[in-house]
Amino acid sequence: MEKQVDVYLLTGFLGSGKTTLLRKLIEDAEGRGLKSAVLMNEVGDVNLDGFAVGEKVPMAELLGGCICCSVKSDVGLELLELIRAHRPDAVWIESTGVAQPLEIIDAVSETSLYTRLELKGVMTVVDARHLLDRVRIGSGRTFKLMKDQIRVSSVLILNKADLVGAAELEELAGWLREWNPSAAILPTVRCDADLTFLREPGPEQNRSEARGSGNGNGSGNGGGHESVPHEHTQHEHGHVHRDHEHIHVWTHYLNEPLDSIRFERFLKELPDEVYRAKGIVTFTDTPSRFLFQYAYKESDFMRITPQRTVHDVLVFIGEGFSKEELLLKLERLREVSA
Ligand SMILES: Nc1nc2c(ncn2[C@@H]2O[C@H](COP(=O)(O)OP(=O)(O)OP(=O)(O)O)[C@@H](O)[C@H]2O)c(=O)[nH]1
Numbered sequence: 001m002e003k004q005v006d007v008y009l010l011t012g013f014l015g016s017g018k019t020t021l022l023r024k025l026i027e028d029a030e031g032r033g034l035k036s037a038v039l040m041n042e043v044g045d046v047n048l049d050g051f052a053v054g055e056k057v058p059m060a061e062l063l064g065g066c067i068c069c070s071v072k073s074d075v076g077l078e079l080l081e082l083i084r085a086h087r088p089d090a091v092w093i094e095s096t097g098v099a100q101p102l103e104i105i106d107a108v109s110e111t112s113l114y115t116r117l118e119l120k121g122v123m124t125v126v127d128a129r130h131l132l133d134r135v136r137i138g139s140g141r142t143f144k145l146m147k148d149q150i151r152v153s154s155v156l157i158l159n160k161a162d163l164v165g166a167a168e169l170e171e172l173a174g175w176l177r178e179w180n181p182s183a184a185i186l187p188t189v190r191c192d193a194d195l196t197f198l199r200e201p202g203p204e205q206n207r208s209e210a211r212g213s214g215n216g217n218g219s220g221n222g223g224g225h226e227s228v229p230h231e232h233t234q235h236e237h238g239h240v241h242r243d244h245e246h247i248h249v250w251t252h253y254l255n256e257p258l259d260s261i262r263f264e265r266f267l268k269e270l271p272d273e274v275y276r277a278k279g280i281v282t283f284t285d286t287p288s289r290f291l292f293q294y295a296y297k298e299s300d301f302m303r304i305t306p307q308r309t310v311h312d313v314l315v316f317i318g319e320g321f322s323k324e325e326l327l328l329k330l331e332r333l334r335e336v337s338a
């Protein structure tokens with residue numbers, strides 16, 4: 001009989017830490033002798049997260065649209081092909097930071113008609129500091145989208161705990177419990193969670209023990225390996241889509257290297273309307289190329305050695321930012337870099 005493939009959905013707002021979590025999950029699965037495959041979706045038309053994951057793991061990419069809308073019909077197809085081509089034990093689906101998980105859950109359930117798979121869980125990564133700011137504002141489409149991603153989750157990774165105080169973290173855990181009383185809540189830094197909740201309960205372990213085992217701090221109430229309740233798949237697409245179409249992406253290719261100090265300053269001064277930026281850059285002052293990440297006012301750089309041809313590129317994602325303004329700043333940056 002065909003072996004069953006366990007499918008997990010990773011969701012969470014832009015830059016919350018999904019790829020960071022994905023790397024840990026793949027490593028954990030590898031440690032258990034399980035083969036992973038990844039279905040990756042990005043709103044932009046370049047897959048930069050692929051670099052962060054590494055090139056050993058089979059990966060299918062859905063680019064240029066949000067997984068839950070424009071490319072939704074491809075999700076099932078890609079998933080099926082990925083499974084048939086690589087026979088993995090687990091497939092991790094990383095959705096864009098603006099996806100409504102219900103659509104993807106729908107597509108995955110549909111695929112289970114064609115191959116033996118089970119949607120084992122929906123993991124939502126929450127950026128603690130970002131959510132706190134949204135709670136303080138108390139309204140808005142991004143806040144609503146974040147709450148929707150939290151509500152369908154079976155495991156909530158309350159990430160970037162290093163960027164808020166202990167009392168704030170406690171407050172956030174309270175909000176998460178209120179919006180989703182049945183999910184486990186795992187506060188983390190760099191998604192460093194105890195992943196034992198992914199293991200099926202062994203013969204010596206009863207189900208209730210396994211449910212609580214992923215927590216580590218006592219604030220969650222388990223359920224990480226449970227299937228997503230079926231009623232989650234009932235919804236109207238038109239209604240769902242409106243929630244994230246306010247998010248825009250701008251992809252800009254670079255033809256020459258930049259000055260690293262000035263580029264870092266450029267990132268620091270990005271307008272509030274840019275929630276997320278990432279890309280590949282070459283600098284005038286060092287021979288390496290870098291994958292950079294910018295999420296909610298913080299940036300970091302990772303040295304990369306691409307095995308295939310990749311272009312220097314910048315991707316900006318946000319709400320109502322001016323491309324012209326960014327272009328102007330980049331041109332000034334180029335002039336001083338040249
Ligand atoms: N300070 C801090 N930064 C973190 C933490 N976790 C992740 N980051 C950083 O946040 C940035 C975004 O992380 P990713 O894992 O790429 O986020 P993502 O959700 O995959 O992003 P998108 O796919 O663009 O939505 C990176 O620069 C990470 O290094 C954390 O716990 N604390």
